[in-house]
Amino acid sequence: MITVVIVEDVKEIREGLQLLIDGSEGFSCRQVFSNAEEAIEKLPDIYPDVVLMDINLPGINGIEAVRKLKNQCRKTQFIMSTVYEDDESIFESLKAGASGYLLKKTAPVKILDSITEVYNGGSPMSSQIARKVIASFQQKNTIDESELLTQREKEILKSLAKGLRYKEIAAELNIGLETVRTHTRNIYEKLQVQSRTEAINKIMRQ
Amino acid sequence: MITVVIVEDVKEIREGLQLLIDGSEGFSCRQVFSNAEEAIEKLPDIYPDVVLMDINLPGINGIEAVRKLKNQCRKTQFIMSTVYEDDESIFESLKAGASGYLLKKTAPVKILDSITEVYNGGSPMSSQIARKVIASFQQKNTIDESELLTQREKEILKSLAKGLRYKEIAAELNIGLETVRTHTRNIYEKLQVQSRTEAINKIMRQ
DNA sequence: TGCACAATCCCTAAAAAAGGGGATATATGA
């Protein structure tokens, strides 16, 4: 029996979901909330297996709610529910701690499938959304592959990012300490930064 | 017509895939390679829609191959193929530029589906793998909330991570340089690291 | 009240990193 809580401000949708879940074998809707504030207060006591969380809620939105709740309800899985496939919302929700994502137009049977999947350690999402998610990974490493830096410089930078000292890098790459320093200076100049940490931030963030 | 290239070192699998793709309507296998080196050299000229890339190749592995090729073949989509669901390989492949992931035991029909999906802008992967992928997003925000460090120490650490110098942090937080140094030492001890970069790595990764 | 802990500051010293100046060899392409 998978216990579920629904957080959704639109009455019709909320009650529709509740009927669907309570009417299906193996699922039990423990409670419904129409706003995030109330859910944040009471959810830790209910501690359900799965929460269907609307993103666009009045007041505190669903993403913030997940951020707050995921810390207290570590084992509860959150599935975000929204009308549009908005990249930024998806990404922020996942970062906040959500495990999955549902469009409101999704067929009832698919909703139950998704709940079960999340409960069993999966993360249901369309392959379109999956692509967007991994796209945001890949962006991070595009500057790493930048034309700016030579192959050797990239190697040095990678080691710098690992926190290795100059002499450790020198040993690892079998080159002299001075060579490492020279490369480092060139890297800093190309990236327009003044320190190791700035360089790492620059290649990590964008 | 979706053009496909296969990179796979095991002869039986390679030829099996080729037969499958050439024998299916709407698909055309332009070329097969048994190693990454040859693929890296010749793929840019073929410029196929989709590449099925084995991860475990002799010499240069599939992940490195994707890393090199994705820069030159921006529009080509890479699907990694492997025997085991290895987290690290998955993650590295996606970072390297792959769009999807297939297990070798996958049924032939599903393979064709995946190729089509990737071609159409999706990213086929099991919901189990999707969970692993988003898990690596989420980890970043957990140690930031660590019990280990005091509020002040977290603030200092955040500034350290931004690459600010001690005196800049001191100015920002309106405290003395020595105070920043003391906090930093305490942070390093608590995190069991010896340098700024190590500390940043520790809180970023886990 | 006394103790632990957090936050603040000070001193000395060594290690590491950054900023500047060069140099050489090798390959690449105009």
Place this chain on the structure above:
DNA sequence: TCATATATCCCCTTTTTTAGGGATTGTGCA
């Protein structure tokens, strides 16, 4: 052939960070 880029190394100096040793003020808790 000459210019350019890359990778390698060496010298110098200054700044920054790390590593010890302390000390003082609050605050909260037993």
